[in-house]
Amino acid sequence: MEIMEGSRAVAEAVKACRPNVIAAYPITPQTHIVEEISRMVADGELVSEYVRVESEHSAMSVCVGASATGARTYTATTSQGMALMHEVLFNAAGLRLPIVMTAANRSLSAPINIWNDHQDMISERDSGWIQLYSEDAQEASDMIIQAYKIAEDHDILLPVMIGMDGFILTHVHEPVELCSQEKVDDFLPLYDPIQYLTTENPLSFGTIVYPNTYTEFRYMIHEAMKKAERKIVDVASEFQDKFGRYYGGLIDTYEADDADLLILAMGSVIGTAKDAVDELRSEGKKVGIVKVRCYRPFPAEAIVESTKDAKAIAVLDKNISLGYEGALYTDVKSALYGKNGPLAMGFVLGLGGRDINKKTIKNIVAKADKAIKSGIFEAETEFVDLDLEVL
Amino acid sequence: MKLSIGSVTKPGSTRINKTGSWRTFKPIIDIEACIGCGTCSMLCPEGSAYKDNVSGKYAIDYDYCKGCGICAQECPVKAIEMVMEEK
Numbered sequence: 001m002e003i004m005e006g007s008r009a010v011a012e013a014v015k016a017c018r019p020n021v022i023a024a025y026p027i028t029p030q031t032h033i034v035e036e037i038s039r040m041v042a043d044g045e046l047v048s049e050y051v052r053v054e055s056e057h058s059a060m061s062v063c064v065g066a067s068a069t070g071a072r073t074y075t076a077t078t079s080q081g082m083a084l085m086h087e088v089l090f091n092a093a094g095l096r097l098p099i100v101m102t103a104a105n106r107s108l109s110a111p112i113n114i115w116n117d118h119q120d121m122i123s124e125r126d127s128g129w130i131q132l133y134s135e136d137a138q139e140a141s142d143m144i145i146q147a148y149k150i151a152e153d154h155d156i157l158l159p160v161m162i163g164m165d166g167f168i169l170t171h172v173h174e175p176v177e178l179c180s181q182e183k184v185d186d187f188l189p190l191y192d193p194i195q196y197l198t199t200e201n202p203l204s205f206g207t208i209v210y211p212n213t214y215t216e217f218r219y220m221i222h223e224a225m226k227k228a229e230r231k232i233v234d235v236a237s238e239f240q241d242k243f244g245r246y247y248g249g250l251i252d253t254y255e256a257d258d259a260d261l262l263i264l265a266m267g268s269v270i271g272t273a274k275d276a277v278d279e280l281r282s283e284g285k286k287v288g289i290v291k292v293r294c295y296r297p298f299p300a301e302a303i304v305e306s307t308k309d310a311k312a313i314a315v316l317d318k319n320i321s322l323g324y325e326g327a328l329y330t331d332v333k334s335a336l337y338g339k340n341g342p343l344a345m346g347f348v349l350g351l352g353g354r355d356i357n358k359k360t361i362k363n364i365v366a367k368a369d370k371a372i373k374s375g376i377f378e379a380e381t382e383f384v385d386l387d388l389e390v391l
Numbered sequence: 392m393k394l395s396i397g398s399v400t401k402p403g404s405t406r407i408n409k410t411g412s413w414r415t416f417k418p419i420i421d422i423e424a425c426i427g428c429g430t431c432s433m434l435c436p437e438g439s440a441y442k443d444n445v446s447g448k449y450a451i452d453y454d455y456c457k458g459c460g461i462c463a464q465e466c467p468v469k470a471i472e473m474v475m476e477e478k
């Protein structure tokens with residue numbers, strides 16, 4: 001165990017996975033991750049091709065090209081950088097290339113804001129990338145190793161992005177246990193591509209398909225996503241056997257068994273919510289947490305199962321689908337449709353780095369309590385701590 | 392035929408994908424009027440306007456010409472006419 005910055009914990013995990021090619025463009029708050037990896041390559045600690053590209057569009061394009069040759073690839077980005085990757089993200093998934101990327105989750109412009117929320121990854125929801133969210137530095141680090149194992153499985157062959165909250169996790173110093181190289185080598189076999197590009201055996205990737213087969217290609221990706229649900233759960237257990245750490249499968253629960261009210265959320269806010277729940281529990285309140293670790297594929301079944309005995313759920317979204325509501329809230333309600341499940345309330349919070357503390361969580365719980373008692377919500381989606389004075 | 396993961400094929404798939412069939416207007420070069428300046432071949436986005444090495448004249452590869460009309464627009468002597476495709 002060592003105290004280190006979240007970004008370094010991620011860089012060390014990347015190094016242990018021995019990627020052949022890394023291509024990245026620096027952007028706050030992702031910078032420390034790629035700076036550290038670049039240093040490792042420069043100092044000869046990591047033997048890898050580090051490509052200093054001029055934009056994130058190129059970073060992802062380099063990863064696509066390298067991955068097509070059978071190389072294990074890594075990149076990291078956030079916010080505007082991820083938005084700039086947008087079209088290439090769809091290509092990476094469509095070409096079935098198991099690229100792994102860290103997203104140091106940050107808000108999107110305009111107005112410019114460099115702090116944390118989940119709008120960047122949520123906006124790439126339909127790109128065909130597996131989306132995982134991490135709660136702390138240790139999880140963000142360990143998920144790199146798990147991600148390659150998930151992505152490179154021949155039944156899956158999809159890219160994986162791992163969200164870690166910008167600044168909150170990238171810049172925090174926490175006790176982290178690094179995985180030994182020997183154990184990672186044992187856990188993670190070399191990437192064994194089913195088809196790859198060489199000069200002797202040239203191939204065309206993603207060649208045109210007509211309306212009579214495009215649907216089938218989309219269906220194949222969808223099926224691989226569905227298979228990934230099982231794979232993510234299995235890899236989490238294998239990782240536990242090997243390294244002794246477990247964060248849940250598609251979801252994890254905390255004090256959920258007898259809870260009347262469940263908080264559903266993703267990312268680092270889970271840590272804060274756990275502290276708030278501990279205090280509420282000591283006051284006799286039956287509150288628990290469902291931590292949504294995997295957003296795509298969406299763990300609908302696991303969410304229905306884990307919430308079926310609760311009276312209400314409060315869904316926390318660090319994003320907003322403008323003109324409707326938080327994305328997780330929409331998906332959770334859709335999962336619960338026709339299932340006779342609990343009342344569901346949506347809360348949009350923590351946008352652009354607005355602090356979420358125990359009191360924020362407790363206020364949400366109090367609101368939900370009121371709704372449980374009266375059977376009515378004041379508002380379907382609430383902007384938490386919205387300051388109407390400044391409008 | 393089974394679909395390949397990621398639509399990966401041997402190179403040369405465009406040999407069977409003759410995208411020229413998508414065209415609405417067809418460029419016709421008036422060989423008499425053409426002065427052989429090569430503007431059409433330099434500006435064609437598909438590489439479909441070319442100099443035929445045998446005849447030494449400029450020609451169009453209709454298998455891939457998409458009928459955008461850039462060649463006709465840019466030809467300095469207006470030797471290319473865009474004609475509606477009739478099926």
Ligand code: SF4
Pocket residue numbers: 418434435436437438439440451455456457458459460461462463
């Ligand atoms: S019409 Fe367009 S595609 Fe066809 S030859 Fe002329 S420039 Fe090329």
Ligand code: SF4
Pocket residue numbers: 420424425426427428429430431432449462465466467468469470471
């Ligand atoms: S641009 Fe016109 S004149 Fe020049 S080569 Fe083409 S057809 Fe001939």
